[in-house]
Amino acid sequence: MTQGVAVSVAQRVVEAGGFATRAALVAASSRAEVDRAVRAGEVVADGRGRYVTPATGDAVRAAHRLGGVLCLTSAALHHGWEVKLAPDEPHVAVPRNRKVSESRRAGVALHWLTLDRAEVTDGIVTSEETTLRHCLTRLPRDEALAVADSALRHGVPPSTLRRAVASAHGPGAKQARWVADHADADAANPFESCLREIAHDVPGLRVRAQVRLRGSRATARPDLVDVDLGIVLEADSFEWHGGRGQLARDARRYNLLVVDGWLVLRFAWEDVMVDRAYVRDVLAAAVGLVQRRATSHACRCGAA
Template sequence: MDVVDVIERMGGFATRAALVRATSRAEVDRALAAGAVVRQGQGRYTLPTVDTAAALAHAMNGVLCLSSAALRHGWEVKVVPEKPHVLVPRNRNVPRRYREAVVLHSADLGPDDVAAQATSRELTLTQCLRLLPYDEALVIADSALRAGEHATLRRAAALVRGRGQANAARVTSTASDQAANAFESVARAICNDVPGLHVEPQLVISSPHCWARPDLVDRDRRLVVECDSYEWHGNRAGFRKDVRRYTLLAAEGWTVLRFTWEDVMFRPQWVREVLVRAISGDAQALVSARVVAAA
């Protein structure tokens, strides 16, 4: 898989170790030398569009906002935007060449609302909670929590009033710093839309015969949801380990559902329908067990 594709699938950022595991050391070095990826801090890589977006916003006398601001702050996003989101003051006349290159937003900002050529961390989260769809906002909120922004997320949620308040409250109440990556966050967002399904990220399952830390777990239903992607399980040793883990979980009475990145990102309704069927079958099995026990 191409290095750029791997970074995009990982939410716009990736560690060197993850890139090497998904491709090779030589490919990562070539991509870095060619400028296809750029280093953002120790062992952390992103796409050059993150830097060029900030430069474009500066040229417009604006700042990055929404998912573009999230990337600027080092947070993962569901999808790296094709055009950067740029916010300019109200009533500013923006030349056509800039309007065509960005997704334009307008608002008046105070001095504390801007940081690193983007909306501040708090304002970025506030806008994402209010304006983005649930799954996109959850990816950013999870990533912000992994970066230690727990207090910032709470303050941002408290600032959302009126339009978007319900979405902000939902994202904040379901966000988790345990989510491993954007792929897993989107999968959890889909699970959260299934009535009766209550999954937790990275929950440890332990027994005398099995130890596992699946991506998503509904302990009461003994249901495991795994987010399978080549960049995480792309070698023979990893594949062998995963197969053994899934087999042991099944032997322990767990239902294991495995979804690919493509299905989670581009066929969410299909994923949801599979989850609904899975827990419906589980419910029927519970009813049958009660009938047998009563007899």
């Protein structure tokens, strides 16, 4: 990654799910760093009290230029839902019979879709239900889960999610049902959603989001917990490590969880978003470690 203050601020926007408030960015860096990033064009204000990537900021203008509407993750961001990765090019849908020249579609991820009037909101973006159906059926599973979690977290009724899945047909319908079954409004952010999606494929591991643990020394609410195995998963992002004070509090919390008997695993944003094979291997090894310890303990007790 290119080094520099502006890139650092832009990366924080990416890690937050595609947008972040000024207060969050300043808390994680400084007012001067955020202002320099804005001047450099690395992040832009979208008029709703938040900062986004340039591609997200240009999305509505691109849709208007092509006479289309925002769809997929561009639509999700427009609705205020965080996503795994903000698209480098805005996703724009146009009618199936629309001819768009190569030069006009430059810088846009163009989709030819048939949309009813009821499937479009404000004339510029697919409706919440349609956006969910498209994302759950067309995106990779981890990205789809991140969108579904975000939608529920931001107040979209579960009934809207159920209708989106009920109207899904074709190859993506099975995945849409899986995502709807596993979507969780308690998920804190897309980083955590993607970590949970990986964990779902690890045999023997059953994690839940934001479980409150009352230990002998402290109460904690880790990102993901398998209560039966005693495993805690933490998604360590900039939002929770903006300074030394927060880092010290987190270190103390992790230590207290360990001495209370929990196996604590910490994953960086890059691990979860880029190297899922590594994350899965670590999780599988952790499950094996806990199971071997349980077997060894049972054998010792039986021998006694």
